[in-house]
Amino acid sequence: xxxxxxxxxxxxxxxxxxxxxxxxxxxxxxxxxxxxxxxxxxxxxxxxxxxxxxxxxxxxxxxxxxxxxxxxxxxxxxxxxxxxxxxxxxxxxxxxxxxxxxxxxxxxxxxxxxxxxxxxxxxxxxxxxxxxxxxxxxxxxxxxxxxxxxxxxxxxxxxxxxxxxxxxxxxxxxxxxxxxxxxxxxxxxxxxxxxxxxxxxxxxxxxxxxxxxxxx
Amino acid sequence: xxxxxxxxxxxxxxxxxxxxxxxxxxxxxxxxxxxxxxxxxxxxxxxxxxxxxxxxxxxxxxxxxxxxxxxxxxxxxxxxxxxxxxxxxxxxxxxxxxxxxxxxxxxxxxxxxxxxxxxxxxxxxxxxxxxxxxxxxxxxxxxxxxxxxxxxxxxxxxxxxxxxxxxxxxxxxxxxxxxxxxxxxxxxx
Numbered sequence: 001x002x003x004x005x006x007x008x009x010x011x012x013x014x015x016x017x018x019x020x021x022x023x024x025x026x027x028x029x030x031x032x033x034x035x036x037x038x039x040x041x042x043x044x045x046x047x048x049x050x051x052x053x054x055x056x057x058x059x060x061x062x063x064x065x066x067x068x069x070x071x072x073x074x075x076x077x078x079x080x081x082x083x084x085x086x087x088x089x090x091x092x093x094x095x096x097x098x099x100x101x102x103x104x105x106x107x108x109x110x111x112x113x114x115x116x117x118x119x120x121x122x123x124x125x126x127x128x129x130x131x132x133x134x135x136x137x138x139x140x141x142x143x144x145x146x147x148x149x150x151x152x153x154x155x156x157x158x159x160x161x162x163x164x165x166x167x168x169x170x171x172x173x174x175x176x177x178x179x180x181x182x183x184x185x186x187x188x189x190x191x192x193x194x195x196x197x198x199x200x201x202x203x204x205x206x207x208x209x210x211x212x213x214x215x216x
Numbered sequence: 217x218x219x220x221x222x223x224x225x226x227x228x229x230x231x232x233x234x235x236x237x238x239x240x241x242x243x244x245x246x247x248x249x250x251x252x253x254x255x256x257x258x259x260x261x262x263x264x265x266x267x268x269x270x271x272x273x274x275x276x277x278x279x280x281x282x283x284x285x286x287x288x289x290x291x292x293x294x295x296x297x298x299x300x301x302x303x304x305x306x307x308x309x310x311x312x313x314x315x316x317x318x319x320x321x322x323x324x325x326x327x328x329x330x331x332x333x334x335x336x337x338x339x340x341x342x343x344x345x346x347x348x349x350x351x352x353x354x355x356x357x358x359x360x361x362x363x364x365x366x367x368x369x370x371x372x373x374x375x376x377x378x379x380x381x382x383x384x385x386x387x388x389x390x391x392x393x394x395x396x397x398x399x400x401x402x403x404x405x
Contacts, residue, residue, distance in 0.1 A: 038286065045279045053274035067275060074282045078291040149265050168266040193227035200255075200262045 164195035
């Protein structure tokens with residue numbers, strides 16, 4: 001992970017040199033942390049833990065895995081914090097570290113646990129899933145639908161999954177995702193579109209009782 | 217606009233990310249194409265489902281646990297613990313001795329003690345892989361041990377196998393190239 005973090009720092013710098021750090025709401029805490037104030041780092045952890053945990057959870061599909069990876073991401077962040085020099089928003093750097101941590105998680109373990117949790121989720125919901133509802137209000141109201149969406153997410157290739165999670169769930173902009181993933185904005189848009197189409201197809205398949213599978 | 221082109225622009229249309237001409241062309245096509253019209257609505261529903269997923273709450277103890285691990289030294293920038301820990305690999309099935317390399321049990325020294333290298337007093341600790349034939353429960357006892365000195369870096373180690381221990385971690389492993397044996401002493405505090 002250390003190498004990923006170092007690359008993240010360098011790439012964040014290069015990609016966002018025009019993004020003034022002066023507007024970064026984390027700048028003061030980051031400065032105090034880099035001067036050795038552990039309390040400042042704890043404040044940064046508490047400020048960003050929800051978003052990191054959410055991103056990792058949506059990528060891995062398991063609370064247990066997400067907790068482990070979130071902790072590891074923050075440890076890596078602290079270990080290599082001196083590499084962050086404030087040229088980019090700190091939140092961009094955090095997202096990149098978290099994304100790398102999630103993508104690098106051992107696939108076999110994550111896939112097995114994700115399957116187990118998805119199965120458990122479906123069983124808890126009675127595994128009596130109605131056909132895909134047309135009304136989003138109805139769709140989002142049930143835990144079984146959320147489980148189905150999560151299962152469909154896990155069926156996406158990881159690069160598509162990351163793009164659509166960052167955009168549609170985490171609410172990041174194309175530009176921010178481009179900086180986090182170090183890919184052009186056009187690629188970001190393309191991945192989001194492909195992910196949505198694949199999700200739509202998988203949701204159809206899941207509604208008809210077909211296995212969604214879990215991609216590495 | 218043909219069907220294939222329209223299909224590729226449906227997400228961008230949802231995001232109002234098209235110019236006026238392209239947006240109008242997609243709308244004209246969708247008005248005449250039942251497939252594109254249905255696909256557009258289903259994509260809209262899919263996006264709505266994604267955006268209404270509840271944010272999972274992290275465990276309340278997460279930040280505290282991160283800070284405890286940092287205070288315990290797990291995030292030290294260049295410590296020997298990080299170096300050795302970074303070399304840990306999944307289980308190794310093959311008998312280590314059969315690999316023709318130094319099959320050893322490495323003991324991670326606990327912080328509560330001093331490591332002395334008898335004939336190389338200036339050797340940095342991070343360059344050491346401390347070898348012990350057996351480490352039982354409880355603190356590692358004082359005494360003389362044998363260590364293999366290997367340069368730091370993942371290229372020097374083939375595989376390692378780790379197991380937790382309250383006071384030290386045991387690693388069985390082998391090295392890709394011969395390691396230098398030196399005598400060291402461990403003084404528990």
